[in-house]
Amino acid sequence: MRDEAPRAVTAICRALEEQIEHGLLSSGSKLPAERKLSELFATTRITLREALGQLEAQGLIYREERRGWFVSPPRLTYNPLVRSHFHAMVGEQGRQPATEVLSARLLPASAAICALLELPALSSVIQIRRARRIDGRLVLYVEHYLNPAHFPGVLTFDLTRSLTELYAQQYDIFYGRVRFDMVPTALHVEAAAALKVSVGSPALRITRINRDQHGRLIDCDIEYWRHDAIHVSVEVPE
Amino acid sequence: MRDEAPRAVTAICRALEEQIEHGLLSSGSKLPAERKLSELFATTRITLREALGQLEAQGLIYREERRGWFVSPPRLTYNPLVRSHFHAMVGEQGRQPATEVLSARLLPASAAICALLELPALSSVIQIRRARRIDGRLVLYVEHYLNPAHFPGVLTFDLTRSLTELYAQQYDIFYGRVRFDMVPTALHVEAAAALKVSVGSPALRITRINRDQHGRLIDCDIEYWRHDAIHVSVEVPE
DNA sequence: TAGTGGTCTAGACCACTGA
DNA sequence: CAGTGGTCTAGACCACTAA
Numbered sequence: 027m028r029d030e031a032p033r034a035v036t037a038i039c040r041a042l043e044e045q046i047e048h049g050l051l052s053s054g055s056k057l058p059a060e061r062k063l064s065e066l067f068a069t070t071r072i073t074l075r076e077a078l079g080q081l082e083a084q085g086l087i088y089r090e091e092r093r094g095w096f097v098s099p100p101r102l103t104y105n106p107l108v109r110s111h112f113h114a115m116v117g118e119q120g121r122q123p124a125t126e127v128l129s130a131r132l133l134p135a136s137a138a139i140c141a142l143l144e145l146p147a148l149s150s151v152i153q154i155r156r157a158r159r160i161d162g163r164l165v166l167y168v169e170h171y172l173n174p175a176h177f178p179g180v181l182t183f184d185l186t187r188s189l190t191e192l193y194a195q196q197y198d199i200f201y202g203r204v205r206f207d208m209v210p211t212a213l214h215v216e217a218a219a220a221l222k223v224s225v226g227s228p229a230l231r232i233t234r235i236n237r238d239q240h241g242r243l244i245d246c247d248i249e250y251w252r253h254d255a256i257h258v259s260v261e262v263p264e
Numbered sequence: 265m266r267d268e269a270p271r272a273v274t275a276i277c278r279a280l281e282e283q284i285e286h287g288l289l290s291s292g293s294k295l296p297a298e299r300k301l302s303e304l305f306a307t308t309r310i311t312l313r314e315a316l317g318q319l320e321a322q323g324l325i326y327r328e329e330r331r332g333w334f335v336s337p338p339r340l341t342y343n344p345l346v347r348s349h350f351h352a353m354v355g356e357q358g359r360q361p362a363t364e365v366l367s368a369r370l371l372p373a374s375a376a377i378c379a380l381l382e383l384p385a386l387s388s389v390i391q392i393r394r395a396r397r398i399d400g401r402l403v404l405y406v407e408h409y410l411n412p413a414h415f416p417g418v419l420t421f422d423l424t425r426s427l428t429e430l431y432a433q434q435y436d437i438f439y440g441r442v443r444f445d446m447v448p449t450a451l452h453v454e455a456a457a458a459l460k461v462s463v464g465s466p467a468l469r470i471t472r473i474n475r476d477q478h479g480r481l482i483d484c485d486i487e488y489w490r491h492d493a494i495h496v497s498v499e500v501p502e
Numbered sequence: 503t504a505g506t507g508g509t510c511t512a513g514a515c516c517a518c519t520g521a
Numbered sequence: 522c523a524g525t526g527g528t529c530t531a532g533a534c535c536a537c538t539a540a
Contacts, residue, residue: 034510036463059525070511071526072310080464083450092518092526101447106498206498209339210448210468210491212321224527225274226318228466228491230448239502253448253466260344260444260498264477272529297506308530309507330507330537462508 038067038077046086046097054163057087057095083228085254091222101257102160106206111188112158112166121160125186128155128220132174132181139171142235142246150174154185157220165255167217172245176238189245199238207233208258217250228253276305276315284324284335292401295325295333321466323492329460339495340398344444349426350396350404359398363424366393366458370412370419377409380473380484388412392423395458403493405455410483414476427483437476445471446496455488466491 045051057063057078064074078095081087089095102119116123135143135151143151152172157164170189172180176199183192193199209231218225232249283289295301295316302312316333319325327333340357354361373381373389381389389409396404408427410418414437421430431437447469456463470487 033508061525070513072512073510075526076509080450083464083466085447085449089526093520094526107500202502204500206496206500208446208496208498209323210466210494211323212318226321228321228448256448258444258446258496260446262345262442262444264440271527299506308532310531311529313507314528327507331539332507 034067034069034073035077035080038063038069038074039080041067042077042081043086051097053097053099054161055097057097059094082254088252088254089223089227091224098254099161099163102165102255103257103259105259105261106204107260109201111190113188116160122162124159124162126157127185128157130154130181130185135171139246142233143171143173143243145173152177152180154189155220156185160255163255164221164223165252167213167220167250169248170245171247173243176242176244193238193244199244201236202239202241203237205235209233210253213250221250221252223252230256230258272305272307272311273315273318276301276307276312277318279305280315280319281324289335291335291337292399293335295335297332320492326490326492327461327465329462336492337399337401339493340403341495341497343497343499344442345498347439349428351426354398360400362397362400364395364397365423366395368392368419368423373409377484380471381409381411381481383411390415390418392427393458394423398493401493402459402461403490405451405458405488407486408483409485411481414480414482431476431482437482439474440477440479441475443473447471448491451488459488459490461490468494468496 042051051057058066060071060074060078064071067074078087078089082089085098085101087095088098102116102121104115112125113123130153132150132152135145135149139145139151140147140149145151152174154170154172156168156170158166158168177193177197180192180196183196190201211229211231212226213221213223213229215225217229218227230251230253232251234247234249235243236245236247238244280289289295296304298309298312298316302309305312316325316327320327323336323339325333326336340354340359342353350363351361368391370388370390373383373387377383377389378385378387383389390412392408392410394406394408395402396406415431415435418430421434428439449467449469450464451459451461451467453463455467456465468489468491470489472485472487473481474483474485476482
C-alpha cells in the first residue's frame with residue numbers, strides 16, 4: 027500500500043526541506059535559479075517546478091512573479107475573536123506592517139455586495155482596495171465595501187490608516203457583532219496582480235461582515251491572504 | 265499592467281468553469297480523460313494538467329488518485345464556536361456522514377504531542393486514526409491523541425462513533441475550553457494515502473486542543489481537511 | 503487487458519527583471 | 522543586455538483502475 031517511491035520530485039522536496047530546516051536557506055532568502063536547481067538535481071525544469079510547487083503548497087517557500095522563489099517567513103497569527111486591526115496585530119507580533127491604497131471610489135454595488143450588506147438593488151457602495159505587507163512582503167489584498175450612508179466624505183481621509191480607527195475617530199462608529207467566513211481557495215486575476223504573484227496561487231479568503239455598536243451593518247471586507255502567511259487561532263471559552 | 269493574456273491555460277479554465285457553472289458538469293460528476301480533454305482543447309497534457317491544477321486550487325474540481333477528475337460538491341460549513349461533532353454537523357447540513365477507523369493503539373508520544381497535551385517526556389498516548397466521508401467522498405483525515413489517564417479501556421469500544429458522545433456516556437467527560445488552530449497547508453504522505461489523493465494536495469489543517477468541564481487537557485485532534493470541502497464560519501458576538 | 507493517470511525527458515520561445 | 526521565470530510542444534514509459 028505505502029510504497030515510499032523514491033520519486034524524483036519527492037527526493038528534491040526532501041533535500042530542500044532539509045536545507046531549510048537546518049537554516050542553510052534562511053527565511054526570506056532567494057533560492058538559486060530554476061535552471062541551476064534542475065541541473066543540481068539532474069532533472070528537467072518541469073520536474074523541478076513540480077517539486078517547487080509542492081513546497082509552495084506546504085507553505086515552505088513562495089514565489090514572486092518573475093523574480094524567483096523565496097523561503098517563507100513565519101506565519102502571522104490571526105485571532106478573529108480579538109478585536110484588533112492589521113497594523114496593531116502585525117506590530118504586536120514584532121513585525122513591520124505597511125499598507126498601500128490601490129483605489130478608492132463610489133461605484134454601483136454588485137449583487138453579491140448588496141446581499142452581504144443587505145442593500146436594495148442598484149445601490150452605490152464605497153469600494154476601497156488595499157494591499158498590505160509584512161516586513162516588506164505583500165501578503166494581503168483586501169476589498170472593503172462601506173455603506174455610504176454611514177460614512178459621508180470618507181474618501182477625503184488618509185486611507186492607508188486603519189479603517190477601524192478612522193471609523194471611531196471621525197464617525198463614532200465601533201465594531202459590534204462580526205461574522206467571519208474563511209475559505210481556502212486561489213487568487214483571482216485582480217488579487218494576484220496586486221500581490222505580484224501568479225494567478226491561481228493558493229490563498230485563504232476571509233470575508234468579514236461588520237456591524238456597529240447599534241447592530242447596523244456598516245461594511246464588509248473581502249480579504250485574500252497568501253496561504254502561507256497566516257495561521258488562524260480561535261480560543262473557545264467554556 | 266493588466267494584460268489579460270489569452271493564455272492557453274486561462275482559456276481552458278474559463279471554458280471548464282463556464283460548463284460547471286451552467287450545470288453541464290454537475291457536482292460529483294467525472295471529467296473526460298486528460299488525453300481527451302487535451303485533444304479537445306488542442307494542447308498537450310502538460311498544459312491541460314496545469315489548467316486542471318488551477319481549478320483544483322480554486323476548489324472547483326478535485327481528483328482521486330489514478331481515478332480522474334471530478335466536480336467538487338458544495339463545501340461543508342464548519343463553525344468552531346458551535347459544539348457539535350462530525351456526524352451531527354454533516355447530518356444537519358443534509359449530507360451523509362461516514363467514518364472508518366484506520367488504526368487505534370497506545371504508543372509513545374512524540375515530542376509535539378507531549379507539548380500539546382502537556383505530558384511529561386516519554387509518556388504514552390492513545391492514538392486513533394480515522395478517515396471520514398461526506399456523501400461517500402473522503403474529505404477528512406484525523407489523528408486523535410488521548411491522555412490515557414482519563415480514558416481507561418477506551419480501545420475496547422466502537423471507535424467509528426463520535427468520540428464526543430463516547431466520552432460523555434462512558435466517562436462523564438464533556439468538552440470545556442477548546443483551542444483551534446487552522447493552517448492552510450498540503451497533505452503529507454499518510455494523510456494523502458488515507459484520503460486517496462496525491463501527496464501535496466492542498467489542505468486545511470485544524471488542530472484542536474480540548475479541555476474537559478474541569479479544565480483538564482484531555483485530548484487533541486489533528487485534522488486534515490481537503491481544502492475544497494470546508495468553509496469555516498465564525499460569528500463573533502459584541 | 504485496454505485505457506487512464508502519474509511521472510519524466512529534452513528541448514523551445516517570449517517577456518520581464520535586474521545589473 | 523544577459524539571465525530568469527512563464528509558458529508550451531511532442532513525445533515516452535509505468536502502475537494502476539475498471540471493465
